[in-house]
Amino acid sequence: MTDDRPQATEHDVALIGRATQQRAMVLGALVVVEGFISAQALHRRLVADGSPVGLSTVYRTLTALVEAGRADVVRAADGERLFRHRPGPDHRHYLICTECGLSLPVESGPVERWAARIARTSGFADVRHAVELSGVCPDCDRKADQTADQAQGP
């Protein structure tokens, strides 16, 4: 069976308006992913899993989750927005693999302190920071090396 998926859905979904099946499915899928994913990719997953949710609903739900503070959003290099379920209330930063999307929380104390200091000393109000670390994770890097080897001849 396929019922071992996390489903802290019904409860959370109410936070963004009426509790509908679609919102529960979108949130459920987002939780399962455990990493950043684009609205379109999430929609593809839902459809593939036999949960035919409309793309606009996915967008609307994700936007609502972000506004409600239940999801984080970052901007990929190509401009796509990537969403991630936010389990706790803290503000974190991630190191994201540009190949496979794997995301790793990183220790962000120094950046937080740096940003706080700039906020204090700059005279600016309501200072926010967005920090995105990206790279190629060990797995993908290994695969890339193998491909490169093949390409230049065995």
Next chain:
Amino acid sequence: MTDDRPQATEHDVALIGRATQQRAMVLGALVVVEGFISAQALHRRLVADGSPVGLSTVYRTLTALVEAGRADVVRAADGERLFRHRPGPDHRHYLICTECGLSLPVESGPVERWAARIARTSGFADVRHAVELSGVCPDCDRKADQTADQAQGP
């Protein structure tokens, strides 16, 4: 006369291929702006100034400048890309006013060191970082306060 505009153009333009009038105009306009600006806004400025450069040329030139390290690019909240002429060769971070676009370079040593350490310890390859600080500059903040005061009644 209107000849007091910075024009370190002809020389720099050569760095991205042939020195054409259009590229000189795009780079010239970007230098004059002294801050972040979108490709479309820059195009509007050029047209308004009687320099009818094609929008695609603006995009191509800005992209080339970024690749050549002569411009920085950041992503606005709405996904638009904002470009800025980079006078020196160093990699910098800015504090950008969300109201007026004013940008201030900030001291970024701590972030650089933090990012470098993550890169070293994570096992990821080719780690890059994007850091964006934004807020409301003192001028705009003052204006906003005045507006708020008026709104709630004098």
Next chain:
DNA sequence: GTTTTTGCAAAGCTTTTGCAATCCG
């Protein structure tokens, strides 16, 4: 029974690309 939400299709955005005409060297 009313009000919100959905889904589809169409539009909106920024950005990229194809290709003939044009310009630089």
Next chain:
DNA sequence: CGGATTGCAAAAGCTTTGCAAAAAC
């Protein structure tokens, strides 16, 4: 000349929106 560059228009992506049908409370 000959290849690089331009400009237009069309295409490509991601995201948003209008509106009738469906679902929630």
